[in-house]
Amino acid sequence: MVEKVEKQALATAMERILKQVEPQWLKEIRIQAWQRANQLELPRVDKIAYKDWPQFITSKTIIKQQKDIDAQQQIEYQLSNYADHYSKKLAKSMQEKGLKTYTFKEAIQLVPQILKDQLIKMLKQANTKTEAYQIALMTSGWLIKVPDNVEIDEVLTILTDQASDQQTDYCNQTIVILGKNSKLKIMHEIASTPQSASPTHIGVNITLHANAQLQYIGLDQLASNFGYLKRTAHLATASQLNWQLVDLSKGNLISECTSHLIGAGSESKINVISITSQQQQHGFNTKLLNYGHHSKGEINQRGVLLDASKLVFNGIGKIYHGAHGTYANQENRLMMLSSHASGDANPILLIEENDVVAGHAASVGQIDKQQLYYLMSRGLSKAMAQKLVVTGFLSKTIDSSIDQALAQRILGKIEEKLVNG
Amino acid sequence: MSELESIMTDEDYEYGFHDDVKPVFSTGRGLSEAVIRQISAAKNEPAWMLTYRLAAYQTYLKMNEANFGPDLSKLDLANMKFYQKATDKKYRDWEDVPAKIKTTFDRLGVPEAERKYLAGSSAQYESEVVYHNIQKQLATMGIIFTDTDSALKEYPELFKKWFGKLVKPDNNKYAALNSAVWSGGSFIYVPAGVTVPMPIQAYFRLNAENTGQFERTLIIVDEGAHLEYVEGCTAPQYDSDSLHAAVVEVNVLANGYCRYTTIQNWSDNVYSLETKRAQALDNAIMEWVDGNLGSKVTMKYPSVYLNGYGARGTMLSIALASNGIISDTGAQMIHNAPNTSSSIVSKSIARTGGSVNYRGNVKFARNSAGSLAHVECDTIIMDDQSKSDTIPYNEILNSDVAMEHEAKVSKISEDQLYYLMSRGISQSKATEMIVMSFVEPFTKELPMEYAVELNRLIAFEMEGSIG
Numbered sequence: 001m002v003e004k005v006e007k008q009a010l011a012t013a014m015e016r017i018l019k020q021v022e023p024q025w026l027k028e029i030r031i032q033a034w035q036r037a038n039q040l041e042l043p044r045v046d047k048i049a050y051k052d053w054p055q056f057i058t059s060k061t062i063i064k065q066q067k068d069i070d071a072q073q074q075i076e077y078q079l080s081n082y083a084d085h086y087s088k089k090l091a092k093s094m095q096e097k098g099l100k101t102y103t104f105k106e107a108i109q110l111v112p113q114i115l116k117d118q119l120i121k122m123l124k125q126a127n128t129k130t131e132a133y134q135i136a137l138m139t140s141g142w143l144i145k146v147p148d149n150v151e152i153d154e155v156l157t158i159l160t161d162q163a164s165d166q167q168t169d170y171c172n173q174t175i176v177i178l179g180k181n182s183k184l185k186i187m188h189e190i191a192s193t194p195q196s197a198s199p200t201h202i203g204v205n206i207t208l209h210a211n212a213q214l215q216y217i218g219l220d221q222l223a224s225n226f227g228y229l230k231r232t233a234h235l236a237t238a239s240q241l242n243w244q245l246v247d248l249s250k251g252n253l254i255s256e257c258t259s260h261l262i263g264a265g266s267e268s269k270i271n272v273i274s275i276t277s278q279q280q281q282h283g284f285n286t287k288l289l290n291y292g293h294h295s296k297g298e299i300n301q302r303g304v305l306l307d308a309s310k311l312v313f314n315g316i317g318k319i320y321h322g323a324h325g326t327y328a329n330q331e332n333r334l335m336m337l338s339s340h341a342s343g344d345a346n347p348i349l350l351i352e353e354n355d356v357v358a359g360h361a362a363s364v365g366q367i368d369k370q371q372l373y374y375l376m377s378r379g380l381s382k383a384m385a386q387k388l389v390v391t392g393f394l395s396k397t398i399d400s401s402i403d404q405a406l407a408q409r410i411l412g413k414i415e416e417k418l419v420n421g
Numbered sequence: 422m423s424e425l426e427s428i429m430t431d432e433d434y435e436y437g438f439h440d441d442v443k444p445v446f447s448t449g450r451g452l453s454e455a456v457i458r459q460i461s462a463a464k465n466e467p468a469w470m471l472t473y474r475l476a477a478y479q480t481y482l483k484m485n486e487a488n489f490g491p492d493l494s495k496l497d498l499a500n501m502k503f504y505q506k507a508t509d510k511k512y513r514d515w516e517d518v519p520a521k522i523k524t525t526f527d528r529l530g531v532p533e534a535e536r537k538y539l540a541g542s543s544a545q546y547e548s549e550v551v552y553h554n555i556q557k558q559l560a561t562m563g564i565i566f567t568d569t570d571s572a573l574k575e576y577p578e579l580f581k582k583w584f585g586k587l588v589k590p591d592n593n594k595y596a597a598l599n600s601a602v603w604s605g606g607s608f609i610y611v612p613a614g615v616t617v618p619m620p621i622q623a624y625f626r627l628n629a630e631n632t633g634q635f636e637r638t639l640i641i642v643d644e645g646a647h648l649e650y651v652e653g654c655t656a657p658q659y660d661s662d663s664l665h666a667a668v669v670e671v672n673v674l675a676n677g678y679c680r681y682t683t684i685q686n687w688s689d690n691v692y693s694l695e696t697k698r699a700q701a702l703d704n705a706i707m708e709w710v711d712g713n714l715g716s717k718v719t720m721k722y723p724s725v726y727l728n729g730y731g732a733r734g735t736m737l738s739i740a741l742a743s744n745g746i747i748s749d750t751g752a753q754m755i756h757n758a759p760n761t762s763s764s765i766v767s768k769s770i771a772r773t774g775g776s777v778n779y780r781g782n783v784k785f786a787r788n789s790a791g792s793l794a795h796v797e798c799d800t801i802i803m804d805d806q807s808k809s810d811t812i813p814y815n816e817i818l819n820s821d822v823a824m825e826h827e828a829k830v831s832k833i834s835e836d837q838l839y840y841l842m843s844r845g846i847s848q849s850k851a852t853e854m855i856v857m858s859f860v861e862p863f864t865k866e867l868p869m870e871y872a873v874e875l876n877r878l879i880a881f882e883m884e885g886s887i888g
Contacts, residue, residue: 046814047814047816305820321805322805324805334817336817336819336820336821336822337820338820339787339790339819339820339821341818341820342816342817342818343816343817343818344814344815344816344817345815345817345824345826346812346813346814346815347811347813347826347828348810348811348812348813349809349810349811349812349828349830350810350811351800351802351808351809351810351811351830352808353802353805354802354803354804354805354807354832355805355832356802356830356831356832357830357831358829358830358831359827359828359829359830360811360826360827360828361825361826361827361828362813362815362824362825362826363823363824363825363826364785364815364817364822364823364824365822365823365824366820366821366822366823
C-alpha cells in the first residue's frame with residue numbers, strides 16, 4: 001500500500017521537476033537516475049526493518065509560511081539553505097584564498113561541467129534505489145570547491161534546513177571537492193524544522209584529491225518522521241578524511257556513511273555518536289572500504305539508548321584483494337539506559353587479503369555504577385551524575401582535533417537531547 | 422624445497438579411500454513422497470513418524486536456500502541417494518561386522534579407541550548405524566546410548582517427548598530435509614544425577630558417491646547429570662558431491678552438564694550443512710567444542726538457548742580451510758533468562774585459497790537481566806589467495822547486561838616468526854609452531870587421542886604453507 005502511494009507521489013514529483021527550466025544534460029541525468037531507481041532495491045541495512053516505513057511519500061498540503069531564519073539562529077552560518085532560500089556569508093579570508101561555493105542553481109550556470117561530472121559519477125556509483133532517487137529528484141544543495149594547494153584554517157559552517165512544512169519533496173546534495181594538497185574543515189548542521197511528516201533526503205559527496213585533508217563534522221537534528229542521510233567520500237593517494245557524525249534526530253533515521261580508500265596511504269576515520277529516545281529507530285551503516293595499499297581506516301561508534309528506542313550500529317570494514325599493508329579497525333559501543341530499548345552492535349569484517357591488520361570490538365553495557373557512585377558520593381544528584389557519566393562515555397568519540405568551541409557546542413546539543421529526548 | 426613442498430601438499434586426503442560395499446537396500450537417486458514412504462516402511466516406523474516426515478517434506482519443498490553464506494547452487498539434490506542401508510543388522514560385537522565395513526572403520530580407528538577407555542562407541546555407515554556397543558556398567562547406571570532409529574522403537578515415550586522440540590523443520594531448508602529423511606544418529610539419555618564417567622563416541626562415515634547422510638542426534642541430560650560426547654566424521658573422495666545434513670538436539674536440564682565435541686574432517690567433496698541446537702535450563706551448562714577441518718562447504722552455527730536462570734553456554738571452535746574450501750561457521754547464544762552467561766571463542770585459519778567465515782549471533786532477550794556474554798574471534802590468513810569474513814550480530818533488549826566482542830584478522834605474526842627463526846628454527850617449523858600455539862586453546866580441551874590426531878592433521882594440512 002505504502003509502496004503504491006509512494007510511487008504515485010514520486011512520479012508526480014518527477015514530472016514537476018522535469019517541467020522546470022533546466023539544461024538538457026541535467027534532464028537526461030535525472031531521467032537516467034529515475035530509470036535506475038526503478039530497477040534498484042532499497043539499501044540493505046541489517047537488523048532494522050525500515051523498508052515498510054513511508055520514505056518518499058510527502059504531505060500533499062503546502063503551507064506557505066514565512067520564517068525569519070537568521071533571527072532564530074544562535075550562530076551565524078557561512079552557508080545556509082532553508083528550503084529554497086540560500087544565504088552566503090563567507091569569511092573574507094576564505095574568499096581571498098579562493099574557496100568557491102555555489103548553490104545548486106549557480107552551479108548549473110557557472111560550473112556546469114564540474115556539476116555534470118560529479119552527478120554522472122554519483123549516478124554510476126548509485127547502487128540503491130534511494131541513492132538513484134536522490135539524484136533524480138535533487139532540488140537543492142551546494143557545490144564547494146577548494147583549489148589545489150590552498151589550506152583554509154577556519155571552519156566553514158553550513159546549515160541545511162529542510163523547512164519540512166513548506167516543500168513536499170526534499171532531496172539535497174552537498175558536493176565537496178578538495179584539490180591536491182588542500183585543506184578544509186566543515187561543520188555541517190542538518191535540520192528539518194518544524195516537526196513534520198515529510199521525509200528528508202540528504203546526500204553529502206566528497207572527493208579528496210592527492211594529499212588533501214578534510215575534517216567533516218555532521219550535526220544531524222532532523223525532526224521529520226523519516227530521514228535518510230547518505231554520506232560518501234572518495235580518497236586519492238595519501239589524502240585524509242575525518243568524519244565526526246553526531247546524530248540527535250527526533251524521528252526515524254537511516255544514516256549511511258562510506259569512505260572509499262582508493263589511493264595508496266589514504267586514511268579515514270569515522271566517529272559516530274547517536275542518542276535515541278522515545279520510539280525512535282535509528283539505523284547506521286558505517287563503511288570503510290580499503291582498495292589502496294597501506295590505506296588506513298578506523299570506525300568508532302558510540303550510542304546511548306533511552307525509553308523504547310532502537311539503535312542499530314552496523315560497522316562494515318572491507319579489505320579488497322591487493323590492498324597490502326592495510327589497517328582497518330572498528331569499535332561499536334552501546335549504553336543501554338532503558339530496559340525497553342533495543343540495541344544492535346554488529347561489527348562486520350570482510351577480508352580478501354592477508355597482509356593486513358584488521359580488528360573489531362563491540363560492547364554493550366549499562367551505565368558504569370562505580371563512576372555513578374563516585375560522583376554521587378561527591379554530592380551530585382543521581383540525575384546529574386548520570387548525565388555526566390553518559391556525556392563522558394559519548395565524548396570519547398569526539399575527535400581531539402576538533403576546535404574547542406565546536407566541541408562545546410556539540411556537547412551542549414548532546415546534553416539537550418539527553419534531557420529533552 | 423619447492424619440489425618437496427609440491428609433493429607434500431599434493432598428498433592425498435588420509436581418509437580418501439573407499440570400499441565397494443553393496444547396499445542391501447537403497448531408495449536410489451532423487452527424492453519424492455514415495456521415497457519417504459519407502460524409508461519409513463523399511464524402518465518399520467510408527468505412523469506418527471511417517472506423518473511427521475511427510476509434513477517436513479512439504480515444508481522442505483516450500484523453503485528457499487538461506488539468504489546468506491556460500492553458494493549451494495552446485496549441490497545436485499536431484500541425483501542424491503537419500504537412503505542407503507549397507508547391512509541388515511546391527512552388531513553388538515565388533516568381530517561380527519562384515520569384513521569390508523570393518524576394514525574401513527579399522528582404518529578410522531573405531532575399535533582401537535574403544536579398546537582404550539571410551540565409554541560407548543557407535544559407527545554410522547551411510548544412513549544406518551552398523552555397530553554399536555555400550556559398556557555394561559553404563560547400562561546398569563540407566564544410561565541409554567543407542568542409535569536414534571532403535572530409540573524410536575525401544576523408548577517411544579521418551580523419544581516422542583523430546584524429538585524435534587528444539588529444531589523444527591521450518592528452521593532452515595536442510596533441517597526440513599533432515600526431518601523428512603533422517604536416518605541414524607545417536608540417542609543418549611542420562612538419568613538424573615548420573616555422571617557418565619568417560620566420553621561417549623560416535624563416528625560417521627559416508628562411503629558411496631552422491632550420498633546424503635541425514636543423521637539425527639538427540640541427547641537428553643536429565644537434572645544434575647553429566648555427559649561428554651565426541652563425534653568424528655570422514656568420507657572418501659569422489660568426483661561427485663555428497664551431502665551431510667545432520668540435525669542435533671541437546672537438552673540439558675536443570676543443573677546438568679553436557680559437552681559435545683565434533684571433529685569434522687570430511688573430504689573435499691562433501692557439503693556439510695548442519696543444524697545443531699541446545700537448550701540449557703536452570704544453572705545447566707552446555708559446551709560445544711567444534712573443529713572443522715574438511716568438507717567442500719560447511720555451514721554450521723550451533724546454538725545454545727539459555728532458557729533457565731543462571732544457565733551457561735560456551736562455544737570453542739577452530740576452522741581450517743584450504744584449496745577452495747568454504748568454512749562458514751559460527752555460534753549463537755540466545756539469553757532468554759536472567760543471570761545467564763555465554764562465551765564464544767573462535768579460531769580460524771585460511772590458506773591456499775580457502776575461505777573461513779565466522780557468522781554469529783548473540784541475543785539478550787527482554788528477560789535476561791544480569792546476563793553476560795563474551796565473544797572472541799581470531800583469524801590468521803596465511804597467503805593472499807585466502808579470505809575471511811567476520812559477521813557477528815549482537816542484539817540487546819535489556820539494559821542490565823554486559824557484552825564484549827573482539828575480533829582480529831591478520832597474517833602470521835612476523836615478529837614471532839623472526840624470533841623463532843633467529844633461534845635457528847626453520848621457517849616451516851616456526852610457522853607450524855605459531856599455528857599450533859594459535860589453536861592450542863582448542864586442542865587442550867579435546868580428549869587426549871583426539872588432540873594428538875588433530876595436531877597431526879593440522880601439521881599435515883599446514884605442510885608447505887609458507888607464503
